[in-house]
Amino acid sequence: MSVQSEMPAIKPVKKKLDLQRPLDELVELYAEIPARQFRYCPGCGLGMAQSAIMRAFHRAGVDITKVATAGGSGCYSVMGHYFKSNHIHGSHGRGCAYAMGMKLARPELTVVTLQGDGDLLAIGGNHFIHAARRNIDITVICFNNYNFGDTGGQFAPTTPLGSKTDTSTLGMPEPAFDACKLAIGAGASFVARSTVAHPAHLTKMIADAIEWKGFAFVEVMQHCHVLWGRRNGMPEAMDMMRFYKDNSVLNTSSVPEDERFDIPIYSEDEKNVKFVLGVLNKEQKPEYTEEYAKLRAKAMAKVTGKAKS
Amino acid sequence: MTKRLLLGNDAFCEGLIAGGVRFYAGYPITPATEIAEAMSRRMPEVGGTYVQMEDELGSMGAIMGASATGVKSATASAGPGMALMQNELGQSIVAEIPLVVINVQRAGPGIGNATRSGQMEVMQSRYGSNGEVPAVVLSPSSVEEAFWLTVKAVNFSEMLRTVVIVLGEGMLGLQRAVVDLPDYDDIKLAERPRPSVQPDEFLGNYNANALSDVPPIADFGAGYKSILSSVGISRRGGGDISVLGLSEDDQDFTIRRLHQKILDRKNEITLFEQLMTEDAEIVYIAFGTQALSAIGAMHEARAKGIKAGVLRLITVWPFPEDIVRTCCAKARAVVVPEMNLGQVRLLVGSALANTGIKIVGVNRVDSITITPAQILEKTKEVLS
Numbered sequence: 001m002s003v004q005s006e007m008p009a010i011k012p013v014k015k016k017l018d019l020q021r022p023l024d025e026l027v028e029l030y031a032e033i034p035a036r037q038f039r040y041c042p043g044c045g046l047g048m049a050q051s052a053i054m055r056a057f058h059r060a061g062v063d064i065t066k067v068a069t070a071g072g073s074g075c076y077s078v079m080g081h082y083f084k085s086n087h088i089h090g091s092h093g094r095g096c097a098y099a100m101g102m103k104l105a106r107p108e109l110t111v112v113t114l115q116g117d118g119d120l121l122a123i124g125g126n127h128f129i130h131a132a133r134r135n136i137d138i139t140v141i142c143f144n145n146y147n148f149g150d151t152g153g154q155f156a157p158t159t160p161l162g163s164k165t166d167t168s169t170l171g172m173p174e175p176a177f178d179a180c181k182l183a184i185g186a187g188a189s190f191v192a193r194s195t196v197a198h199p200a201h202l203t204k205m206i207a208d209a210i211e212w213k214g215f216a217f218v219e220v221m222q223h224c225h226v227l228w229g230r231r232n233g234m235p236e237a238m239d240m241m242r243f244y245k246d247n248s249v250l251n252t253s254s255v256p257e258d259e260r261f262d263i264p265i266y267s268e269d270e271k272n273v274k275f276v277l278g279v280l281n282k283e284q285k286p287e288y289t290e291e292y293a294k295l296r297a298k299a300m301a302k303v304t305g306k307a308k309s
Numbered sequence: 310m311t312k313r314l315l316l317g318n319d320a321f322c323e324g325l326i327a328g329g330v331r332f333y334a335g336y337p338i339t340p341a342t343e344i345a346e347a348m349s350r351r352m353p354e355v356g357g358t359y360v361q362m363e364d365e366l367g368s369m370g371a372i373m374g375a376s377a378t379g380v381k382s383a384t385a386s387a388g389p390g391m392a393l394m395q396n397e398l399g400q401s402i403v404a405e406i407p408l409v410v411i412n413v414q415r416a417g418p419g420i421g422n423a424t425r426s427g428q429m430e431v432m433q434s435r436y437g438s439n440g441e442v443p444a445v446v447l448s449p450s451s452v453e454e455a456f457w458l459t460v461k462a463v464n465f466s467e468m469l470r471t472v473v474i475v476l477g478e479g480m481l482g483l484q485r486a487v488v489d490l491p492d493y494d495d496i497k498l499a500e501r502p503r504p505s506v507q508p509d510e511f512l513g514n515y516n517a518n519a520l521s522d523v524p525p526i527a528d529f530g531a532g533y534k535s536i537l538s539s540v541g542i543s544r545r546g547g548g549d550i551s552v553l554g555l556s557e558d559d560q561d562f563t564i565r566r567l568h569q570k571i572l573d574r575k576n577e578i579t580l581f582e583q584l585m586t587e588d589a590e591i592v593y594i595a596f597g598t599q600a601l602s603a604i605g606a607m608h609e610a611r612a613k614g615i616k617a618g619v620l621r622l623i624t625v626w627p628f629p630e631d632i633v634r635t636c637c638a639k640a641r642a643v644v645v646p647e648m649n650l651g652q653v654r655l656l657v658g659s660a661l662a663n664t665g666i667k668i669v670g671v672n673r674v675d676s677i678t679i680t681p682a683q684i685l686e687k688t689k690e691v692l693s
C-alpha cells in the first residue's frame with residue numbers, strides 16, 4: 001500500500017530577507033549533507049551559491065518537499081543531492097528539459113534547475129532557449145565559473161575572450177555568451193545577475209526569481225579559483241571575490257536603497273565594468289502551464305459535451 | 310467493446326492512454342508523426358499533457374521529469390530520432406524511471422528512408438546506449454496488437470521501473486485496420502512500487518537488498534526526499550545513494566540488479582506465439598510484420614506436407630532463448646525472415662548453439678515485405 005496521497009496545495013509564507021540567521025539553522029531546514037561528502041574544492045564559490053539558495057528558499061517561503069530541482073554533470077551537480085528537495089541528477093545539459101516535464105506534469109511544484117555555464121549554455125543551450133520562450137514557471141540558476149570545472153578547466157561558451165584555460169592555453173579565441181542577454185532574447189520574463197561576492201543581493205535575486213510567475217533566470221557569477229583563477233592571475237578565492245567586488249555595478253538607480261546592498265550604480269562612463277548586476281528584465285507574460293490548463297479544460301469540456309449530446 | 314477503424318499509429322496512442330499515460334512529449338518524425346499529432350489532441354481530452362519539445366533529447370528529458378512526479382509518460386520516434394534518444398534512454402534505465410518509448414522503425418542508416426519501413430533496430434534497442442543497460446522490447450504484428458501491447462508496455466514499465474520500448478514499424482504504423490477497443494476502465498493497470506514508510510524512514514529510491522528487487526520510488530512532491538540519479542546508485546545491502554560515487558562492489562551490484570530485476574520476471578514479460586511447433590522439423594522465427602509472412606509460409610509448407618512451425622517473438626528483449634530452444638526441439642532447420650541483415654538470426658544462433666540445427670535467414674533491406682514464397686524457397690533449400 002502506498003501512503004502517498006493527493007498533493008496538498010502549497011501555501012507560500014513569505015519571510016523577510018533573513019541574512020543573520022545562522023547557516024546551521026538553514027542547513028537543518030533545507031539541506032541534508034552526508035558526512036564527509038561536501039565535494040566542492042575549499043573556497044569554491046559553489047558553497048556560497050548554495051547558502052544563498054537556501055536563504056532564498058527561506059525567504060520565498062517554499063515547502064522544501066514541494067521543491068523539485070534538476071541538474072546534469074559538473075562540479076555543481078552534487079548540489080541537488082544536498083537539498084532536502086526532490087532532484088533529478090541526469091545527463092549533462094538536460095536540466096531545462098527535466099524541469100519542463102516536472103512543471104507541466106505537476107504545476108504545484110516549485111521547479112528549479114541548477115546548472116553550470118557549460119551545462120546550460122553549451123550542451124543544454126537548446127533546452128534553455130526554448131524553455132525561456134515558452135515562459136514556463138521554472139527558475140533556472142546558472143553557475144557561471146568561466147570554464148568547465150568538472151572536466152578540469154576547459155573553455156566554456158562564457159570564457160572571456162583571451163583568457164587561458166586547458167583548451168585555450170594561448171588565450172580563448174572565441175567571443176563569449178552574455179547569458180542574460182541570451183535569456184532575454186529567448187523570451188525569459190525575469191532575468192537577473194549577481195555574484196557570490198554579493199551574498200545578500202544574490203539571495204534577493206534568487207528569491208525574487210523563485211517567486212516570479214513565469215520563466216526566471218539568474219546568472220550567478222561563481223568563482224573557480226582552482227582552475228580558471230589560477231590560470232588567469234587569481235589563484236585564491238579572495239582574489240576572485242575582489243575581482244567581482246571591484247568590477248560590479250547595479251544596473252539601475254531605481255532599486256530601493258535597502259536592496260542595493262552597497263553595490264555602486266551603473267553610470268555611462270563605466271564602460272569597462274564587467275558585471276552589471278540586478279534585475280535585467282521583468283516582463284509580465286502569459287505563463288505556459290496556466291495557458292495549457294485553459295486549453296486542457298476546453299478539450300475536456302468538448303469531450304464531455306459530445307458524450308452528453 | 311467498440312469497433313473502430315484505426316491507423317496503427319493511433320492504436321499506439323490509444324494503448325498509451327488505456328495504459329494510463331497522461332504525459333506525452335514528442336518531436337515529429339516520419340513514420341511516427343501521427344502519434345504526436347494524435348497525442349496533441351488526445352492528451353488534453355483525457356486530462357493529460359502534450360508538449361512538443363525542441364528535439365528528441367528534450368522529449369526524453371521532459372518525460373523523465375514528468376514520470377518523476379508519478380505521472381505515466383511516453384514518447385515516440387523513429388530512425389535518427391531514436392539514435393538521439395539513446396543517451397537519455399540509458400539515463401532513464403539506470404535511474405529506474407518508468408517510461409514507454411515507441412519506435413516506429415523506418416529504413417536505413419542516417420536520415421534513412423523516411424517513408425519506408427524496416428526492422429533494423431533490434432540490436433540498437435538493446436545495445437544502443439552506453440554502459441551495459443538492459444532492455445525490455447515488445448514488437449506487435451498487427452494494429453490490434455499494437456494497442457494491447459502498448460498497454461502491456463506501460464504496465465511492464467511500471468512494474469519493473471524501467472523503460473519499455475515498443476518496436477513498431479512504418480508498415481504497421483501507417484496501416485489501417487478495424488480494431489475491437491475495450492472499455493478502458495476495464496483494463497487492469499500496474500502501478501510502480503511506492504514507499505510504504507513515512508518520509509523520515511525513507512531510504513531513497515534505490516534502497517535494494519537483493520538483485521531481484523524493484524525498490525519503491527517516491528513521486529516528487531509527495532513529501533519524501535526523492536532523488537533520481539543516473540550516476541550508478543544502488544548500495545549492496547540497501548541504503549541511500551552516495552554522492553561520492555560507489556565502490557566497485559556497489560557498482561557491480563547496481564549493474565547486475567538492473568538486469569536481474571528484469572530477468573527474474575522474465576516469465577511474466579515474455580510474450581510469444583507458437584504455431585505448430587510441436588512436430589515441426591522446420592521452424593520460422595520472426596517478429597513484427599514479417600511474422601505474418603512466416604505464418605503464410607507455414608500454411609503453404611504444411612499443405613505441401615512439410616512439417617513447418619512458427620515462433621512469433623512478441624517480446625524481443627530480453628531475448629527468449631529458452632522458448633526458442635523448446636520450440637525447436639524437433640527442428641532440423643530454422644529460417645529467420647527479417648527486414649535487416651540478420652539481427653534476430655544472430656540471437657537465434659546463440660540460443661541454438663551446439664544443437665546442430667541449421668539456421669538461415671531471409672533478409673531484405675529494400676523495405677519490401679518478405680513473401681511466403683521466398684521463405685518457402687529457403688525452406689526447400691535447407692531441407693534438401
Ligand SMILES: Cc1ncc(C[n+]2csc(CCOP(=O)(O)OP(=O)(O)O)c2C)c(N)n1
Pocket residue numbers: 073074075076077091092115116117118119120143145147148149150151156
Ligand atoms: C554528454 C556528455 N558530454 C561530456 C560530459 C563531460 N562533462 C562533465 S561535466 C562537463 C562540463 C561541466 O561544466 P559546467 O557545466 O560549466 O559545470 P562546472 O563543472 O564548471 O561546475 C563535461 C563536459 C558529460 N558528462 N556528458
Ligand code: SF4
Pocket residue numbers: 039040041043044045046075145149150223224225226227
Ligand atoms: S574545480 Fe572550480 S568550480 Fe569545481 S569545485 Fe573546484 S573551485 Fe569549484
